[in-house]
Amino acid sequence: MALDYDTLLSKVENDLPFSYTDADSMLYALGVGMGTDPLDENELDYVYEQGAPLKTVPTLATALVPEMFPVGLGWDYGQILHSEQRLHLFRPLPPAADLLINKRVVDAFDRGPQRGALILLEAEGRLASDDTVIFNMGCTIMARGDGGFGGPKGKGIPPHRVPRREPDLSCDITTRLDQALLYRLTGDRNPLHADPAKAREVGFERPILHGLCTFGVACRAILKTICDYDYTLIREFDARFSAPVLPGDTITTDMWQDGDVVSFSCSVKERDTLVLRNGKCKLAV
Numbered sequence: 001m002a003l004d005y006d007t008l009l010s011k012v013e014n015d016l017p018f019s020y021t022d023a024d025s026m027l028y029a030l031g032v033g034m035g036t037d038p039l040d041e042n043e044l045d046y047v048y049e050q051g052a053p054l055k056t057v058p059t060l061a062t063a064l065v066p067e068m069f070p071v072g073l074g075w076d077y078g079q080i081l082h083s084e085q086r087l088h089l090f091r092p093l094p095p096a097a098d099l100l101i102n103k104r105v106v107d108a109f110d111r112g113p114q115r116g117a118l119i120l121l122e123a124e125g126r127l128a129s130d131d132t133v134i135f136n137m138g139c140t141i142m143a144r145g146d147g148g149f150g151g152p153k154g155k156g157i158p159p160h161r162v163p164r165r166e167p168d169l170s171c172d173i174t175t176r177l178d179q180a181l182l183y184r185l186t187g188d189r190n191p192l193h194a195d196p197a198k199a200r201e202v203g204f205e206r207p208i209l210h211g212l213c214t215f216g217v218a219c220r221a222i223l224k225t226i227c228d229y230d231y232t233l234i235r236e237f238d239a240r241f242s243a244p245v246l247p248g249d250t251i252t253t254d255m256w257q258d259g260d261v262v263s264f265s266c267s268v269k270e271r272d273t274l275v276l277r278n279g280k281c282k283l284a285v
Contacts, residue, residue: 003074003149006164007061008105011073016101018066019126022049024186025095028060030184032216042229048234049210054095057232061135061188062212065101065123076145082126082211083118084140084157086238092133092231098128109154116144118156120250134162139180159240159278162263167254171221172269174250175209183213195244208244214240214251214275218266221253222281226262236282243275249277260285 003087012043026047029035034057035047048062062085071077104121119141125135141157176182182192188210191198199207221239227233250269255262 002068002141003108003110003151004144004257005108005149005151008073008108008119008151009142011070012102012104014102015105016066018064018099018101018125018260020064020096022054022095024063025054025056025060025093027182028063028216029057031179031186032057032059032173032213032220033179034220035223036176040074044223045229046231047199049095055229055231056093056094056095057086057216057219057223058089058231058238058273059212059216061089061125061137062100062234063217064125065094065103065137065140066187068121068123068137068139073119074146075119075141075143079116079143080143081144082139082241083142084159084238084240085212085215086138086157087138087237088132089234090136090265091132093134097134099259100126100128100131101135102126107154108149108151109156110149111147112149112220114265116142116147117151119143120156151279158240159215160173160263160280162278163256163258165256168257169225169255170227170255172250173217173221175217175245175247177248179213179247180207180209183210188212191242203267204244204246206246209247209249211241212264214241214245216248217251218253218264218276218279219281220264221251221266222255225253225255226257227283234281235284236280238281239276239279241275242277243268 029046266276
């Protein structure tokens with residue numbers, strides 16, 4: 001079934017119930033590498049519920065929207081590529097909550113038969129108890145097999161430009177060999193991240209790390225380096241995905257701070273490969 005522009009834009013789902021517990025918050029933190037050193041008290045606050053109130057990694061929000069990329073949109077699901085992720089937090093995420101989720105397709109752009117289609121999706125999370133909005137989330141999908149469907153032309157959301165100067169700060173975080181196996185328990189069970197045979201079928205030497213895990217690792221780097229682990233400081237977090245990470249890779253996050261805006265990019269140290277680009281983190285003032 002080919003993509004249909006009007007059908008895509010009519011895809012709206014409202015008030016989907018979703019609940020998570022403090023165990024889910026801790027699992028997500030472990031999935032992005034928090035607690036690797038169990039004696040690091042700064043990170044222990046994210047993975048251990050005793051003592052101080054449990055802290056939440058801001059990018060946990062990306063794991064709180066069920067089926068962000070639904071199968072039944074008419075696209076060739078086997079050829080979709082998650083190319084951008086955007087997050088706006090109106091208040092820090094609680095360690096556990098009952099939510100109501102709204103999801104919709106914002107727009108779709110036809111880049112031609114050889115270049116695919118660009119699809120923008122959006123989600124909103126509200127507290128079920130009082131209808132308070134706690135986050136908005138957007139993402140851009142490249143449907144590589146669905147260009148030429150007759151939709152409007154367009155380039156999507158202009159990317160944030162990182163400064164041209166040398167980074168102000170850098171942070172190296174080495175991922176674990178089993179990190180994809182752990183992170184997939186937060187919701188994305190695509191076999192590409194667990195099954196060596198499936199990974200080889202699409203040209204990878206081994207299962208790759210989830211792009212949203214790399215996104216979370218970048219958030220962890222900024223929490224550690226700039227925020228002194230104060231999770232309440234991060235209000236927006238956006239980036240573009242540019243290459244996969246293999247579990248065991250070291251991710252270097254380069255940061256440029258200009259007032260309340262932290263620009264960032266991530267590269268894999270071992271292969272000198274840019275894996276996240278055009279990153280923008282907005283801090284609370």
